[in-house]
Amino acid sequence: MENANGENHGALGDAHTHIGKAAAIAGRDPGEVTLVAVSKMRDPADIKPLLEQGQRVFGENRVQEAAAKWPELKAAYPGVELHLIGQLQSNKADEAAALFDYIHSVDRLSLIKALGKAFGKAGRSLPCFLQVNIGEEDQKGGCAIDDITALLEAATQHGVNIIGLMCLPPADVQPAPYFALLRELAQRAGLSQLSMGMSADYQSAVQLGATHIRIGTALFGPRD
Numbered sequence: 484m485e486n487a488n489g490e491n492h493g494a495l496g497d498a499h500t501h502i503g504k505a506a507a508i509a510g511r512d513p514g515e516v517t518l519v520a521v522s523k524m525r526d527p528a529d530i531k532p533l534l535e536q537g538q539r540v541f542g543e544n545r546v547q548e549a550a551a552k553w554p555e556l557k558a559a560y561p562g563v564e565l566h567l568i569g570q571l572q573s574n575k576a577d578e579a580a581a582l583f584d585y586i587h588s589v590d591r592l593s594l595i596k597a598l599g600k601a602f603g604k605a606g607r608s609l610p611c612f613l614q615v616n617i618g619e620e621d622q623k624g625g626c627a628i629d630d631i632t633a634l635l636e637a638a639t640q641h642g643v644n645i646i647g648l649m650c651l652p653p654a655d656v657q658p659a660p661y662f663a664l665l666r667e668l669a670q671r672a673g674l675s676q677l678s679m680g681m682s683a684d685y686q687s688a689v690q691l692g693a694t695h696i697r698i699g700t701a702l703f704g705p706r707d
């Protein structure tokens with residue numbers, strides 16, 4: 484829904500309406516679902532309208548980009564919670580620990596070790612998700628399903644608090660079976676949080692138990 488200035492003031496409200504409907508179908512409380520507004524590749528001018536509407540939870544996929552954009556926005560809008568949703572290089576762990584509040588993309592032992600050290604140095608430990616390569620695709624980030632148990636043990640050992648599982652299902656196929664599988668894997672591991680669902684499929688993800696949905700284009704329009 485665009486107004487005369489071409490701004491999309493209705494998108495956030497629409498997303499909450501859809502989340503509410505999907506939660507109702509599944510008998511869930513919509514308050515259990517955190518909408519992470521994915522602001523990668525968006526300018527502060529595009530982000531401010533959402534902040535003005537009260538949105539405080541945002542997702543970025545690059546440390547450098549977030550470091551350039553967010554300190555100023557955070558100062559202007561108290562209460563911002565920043566989620567790192569993209570792949571993280573171990574040599575950026577310190578910077579990520581200082582800038583972000585959650586990390587969704589923990590997927591390997593070397594990164595777990597680097598984050599354990601970074602959290603120790605920073606004196607703050609961020610809640611993290613273990614990213615799972617749920618479709619077992621060669622090119623995708625995320626750990627193998629068979630490695631989940633060992634990585635969770637390593638995380639405990641290195642002081643990295645894994646609160647749930649995250650996935651990006653394969654493109655161009657029905658995502659629901661992958662969401663259901665991720666939920667099953669989280670249950671088996673005793674984890675309560677699920678980061679799954681993007682603009683095209685978040686309603687299905689909410690029906691299947693998502694606690695964190697990561698939505699970009701449905702809020703901001705297409706990325707160019």
Ligand SMILES: *Cc1c(COP(=O)(O)O)cnc(C)c1O
Binds near residue numbers: 544569682698700701
């Ligand atoms: C970009 C991105 C999203 C948001 O995708 P949209 O289709 O724009 O909603 C979600 N999760 C991750 C990991 C992303 O990189």
